[in-house]
Amino acid sequence: MNRLSNLYNRLILPHPLMVLAALALLLGLAALRFDQFRLDASAESLVLENDRSLEQYRQVNRRFTTSDDFLVVTYTPHDTLFSEQGLSDLRGLRDELQALDAVGSTNSILNVPLLHSPDLTLDTADSEIKTLDEHDVPPETARGALLNNPLYPNLLISEDGQTTAIQVNLPTPEKYFELLNERNRLRDLLAAGDASAGQQTQYERARDAFIGYTEQLGKERDATINRVRDILDQHRHKADIHLGGVPMVVSDMIRFIQNDLSTFGLGVLVFLLVTLAIIFRQWRWVLVPLLCCSFTVWLMIGFLGWAQWPVTVISSNFVALLLIMTLSLTIHLIVRYREFQHDEPEVAARDTLRKTVYAMVKPCFYMAITTIVAFGSLTFSGIRPVIDFGWMMTLGLAVAFLITFVVFPALLALLPPPLDKRVTSDRIPFTDAFARFTERFGSLVLVGSLVIAVLCVIGISRLTVENSFVDYFKSSTEIHQGMVTIDNRLGGTTPLDVVITDDLPPEDAAVDGDPFASSCDPFVDDCGGAEEYRDTWYTYQKMSRLEKVHSYLESLPETGKVLSIDTTLAILATINQGEPLDALELAFVPAAVPDDLKDILLTPYISEEHDQARFSIRILETMPDLRRQALLDRIREHLTTELAFEDDQVLFTGMTVMYNNMLQSLFDSQIKTIGVVLLAILVMFLLLFRSLKLALLGIAPNLIAAGSVLGLMGWLGIPLDMMTITVAAITVGIAVDDTIHYIHRFRVEIRKDGDYLAAMHRCHRSIGQAMFYTSLTIISGFSILVLSNFIPTIYFGLFTGFAMFMALVGALTLLPRLIVLTKPFGPEGSSSNTQTAN
Template structure:
């Protein structure tokens, strides 16, 4: 240690200008790739590390010729929709949207087949198809035909006929799937321990090509959505128009997070600046901490740019957290420096600086290591973005510690702060009131902590991991209003697919000719291969109709589409008569080729023996609980309808999002006890006392429990961002605990008097803890102005966590020390 201190003094502190110049070169090097820093809100950022849901989702979409890559434009004209003027205005909007470069096609009431004609029948359907675009269909006749068609109401047209939708298809280029397959093959080639270097190089090249393509596609998506919004603004004067769809949700989430990172990042810095100026009233104590915070964030963003490591929705708050941690470290150094100035005002600034660094390096190192352990719990999650968040914070905390003990002293060597009147005064700080309260009302502190712990446990038991995308956005935002319109009038927002696989082939009944047996091949599954492999039998269609009716009856579901919808439509064409067994067998041949991709292939895959049910969930439904809904559907299909477990598959964005939430709950909430055990083990290593470890863990438990308990009592569900509050709270509470216990140990050695030591600690380290908490609470209060609700929750709960950690460290922690006397008997 003596050698390190000597090197630190002679190589660093003795040459501050040279050291800062070298550090400036490092900042310049990091800035070379700042433009490569990016956000990722793709489907891959919402799935588990080894979750097959994304692969299944892509496979099902290709198999059934369907996709969620489309925008929905809701259109409610001020006047009658089904009139010559109303349809002309809709056509004008549709034509403008089709001219957008990235738009492949559009679907609307203008171009979909009406399938309504006096001469229409199963025999003439190929010749009697009408559309509003191609045929002179009277508007009211078109309205009647669309509303009578089971396919279009609550999908392209509201049930009252006043609101319609334009589906703007944004096709994914074939190169995307080719590079995706190439990357998958390259990853498989390096799974073994003895993979050659050429395989690793091939993987790196495949990853780079795929990343470049996805970045270009993201840029094209954002530009397309911006162009579509410009077009919609030109038609707002005569209609109420909203934009929706999965690509738009992803784009807006990224946009809100980017705005929060930039706008509120600057706002937080300004709040911190004002608060530091009010507390310390010296420009050096404002400039130096802000420079340290900025350097930490700068280096981390530069590193992420060089590593091409994207920040996701989950890890987007790492910048704010690094500001918290770096600021906390620097404030502790500032307060300790001022204490030494107070104790020895005649000392040289360099001597005071060395004493400060020597006194604070150990507790700050303990704090950084223990906080890394808390955030390290995130790396045990099964979700790649959460794992990345854990590693980002681990690296970031290391950078913050190094910046604090390398750059902070160098800046003070060049800008030595003078002694002001506030340093030399002996005013009683506000924190001493907490010491007096703990001394005279210690029993009340323990009782209140016990009551709070019980309330926290009750609140934690009420936590849920459900949330709706609509709850992420304020009610005055376009995305929120659009989701309400789509849910209320156009059949729901979030996609969910239920896939039914055909029964295994039964054994042959011994007859070569199915018509020579008692088995009806159009009703029963006979042994003949020709009839066994088709879905279009009466028995199978009857079971699929039962599935459709059940899914449609659920209050959480909006529009449900399946082969049953197509059969209902064909029954209308068939003079209102349901198709008999023979007609069912010839449905694939009877449907015209240009309608196959609308009526058949999205719902039946004969090649893979699968049937698909396309469901839109109502995000505005107060009863929406994704996990319970999926469990209820699975139980009904396997229990009541007799399907086997392996025959039922759920896929879609709903499934991937739900899997992510459930995994977060399992890996973070249920393993929080293991995290506390790890922190307690760290305490035992640091303080070498089981008693001190148990005492130190108490305020941490109370702080984390208070935040989670409050969320439970308020009915705020855990989602992909708020669920990390637990680890954040633990990391914050640990800081105050370590600093207080370390200072108590140092101060207690002076007179071995517990009560006097507590008062001295509250006047010294307690002041630093209060300054840190006040500064951070003030800075993060600006996040409540965000349009992104999870960002608002993050700001509020971070501030609340700081407050509870401070109160626990200033009341419960010293009271436990006074009661159990972990440092030995008094003198």
């Protein structure tokens, strides 16, 4: 404390201009890298720490020459689609989209092969297959050919033939993968401890090059999507058009978050300022919190820019939370300053300021360090963006504390506020009403808290972790409407790949390499043991097993369009006069399929080089009862038990898997996080209050506040998702602030007369006032978030407000009732209260 006194007496209070000038230089330095501050909603930002699913996803895409990097344009013409005019309008739209520089190619009913010629056979496929682009095919003939083809319905055309789709492919440049592989190679060396100093430098360069190139690609892709939207707008008078696809979902998520950060961030700030103006009615008490909050956020954004640390969908909330925490610190200082100013109006302004800082630095430091522990516990999560969020808040809270206790005294030393005659420490009606209620109905407070706790446990037991992308957006948004259209009419939204590996051990090997010396007939049986045949999938038995897999996947209610080699065989059977291919014809499928069709019919589904077969599935995101983990478990169980595949032969990958991995870790992570938070806070309370009884009393309101938020989510059927996971930790962090301030102030007040009830009333009239102002300001400010188009942002605003309310109620009712009941500061009227508390 003496060192702190010397710091303020020698540096900050006598030289406020110098302090603010030094801060201005620091702010200028931070501003130099504002342009490096970025949002990231890529697949990498949403995967578990050390999760191999992303690498498997990329590997499968490269092996099977497939990708999810495409946009889907749904097109439902106002008139008939299959007419000369309807197809001409569709062709005009397709040509405009295909002309964009970033578009590699497009797929639509106009360029896919039609299988309608009566002369078409496996032998004449090269010459008889036609397309609408290159041949004069009557519209009705084309319609029949498309709808009767197993490949196209629910993919490029709806089953009723009224809606079609244009797949706009946005290929990722090879340079991206080169930079990615180089960065990963060097990162693995560093992780293994085998890297030299030169390789450390190489890694930093490779990392920066990858980040820079990713940002460039992101900007180019956003520009392409905007240009696509402009083109679509020019054609909406002819058709109902929607845009979908993974790149569009990522782009829109970033756009919504950016809009929320700017528009609603400004709105929250305005609400906060208006509320402060109404409460305190002095411009200084609006300016000082504004500057403290602004400087804190300014410095953190600059730091993230310098560190090239991207903000994700989850950690984007750090700006709003830093506003909360910084505002809470400044309001407590303001209220205490006004109390001292009112009680001792004759004291010089600088002495009042010094007394305020000395009185509040200890509880505010306790509050900051305990809240840092609460958010730091998020680093125990297995989810990369949640870990980042925990570190960002840890650093941000440290910055908020330092800024508050530097800027607040420096500004008030320059601009000492006049005495506000409206301030009174005798009676605050609202908070004093809580004190009277707690005094008169103490038993009701305890029983009510117990009932709430029971309801919380029941609600938490009803929590789920399933959610769909479509639920993140309001029904009025284009992204929501596009997903619904694709789900209902074009075979599903979210991609899932099931990969079967043929790695069976050799059995009944051929004698001297002669396949006919074996009892296995390669044209009928699966000669897995014969080296000459184990590398080919095109045998009767293998294709029969794959057909069973396809049929099962297609029968599931959660799946939409399913594509595999079985789809190709069904197409070839259509060409083969409707007859399924026999064993000999199967063996010659790779040779029978024309070269220009292999990238459509073979390579997306069979990788002979890696002995793998791929099933491409689209999941129906709009299905109300969708349970991803249960679906994946059910598929794996069927494949390994009913169809006798080994467990390591079955691989799930795709966006569905990566998103599901994150979702399924949420509940365990939430329990782990809350457990670590409460344990850490209990330890912190023991260190701060040096009393086990006080530590346990301080934990109680935090349990109720955190449990109330999670319990309410459970009762309302709101699932945990990538943003609501942080609500409980946020709640604990907020509740801790009120608990520490109240206990610290109670210890001060009880020293005066040893009367617990009188001390409770004095606390409610003093620190209770600051707690009430803080809660009211934040609840008012964050209510504006309900206007967002991004549903998680709405939930964040609502639950943050609810958390503030529950934390306030718990700190003003349950906590004082427990203190009065257990008397942790010594017996009533005892002169040893101070020693007991310490």
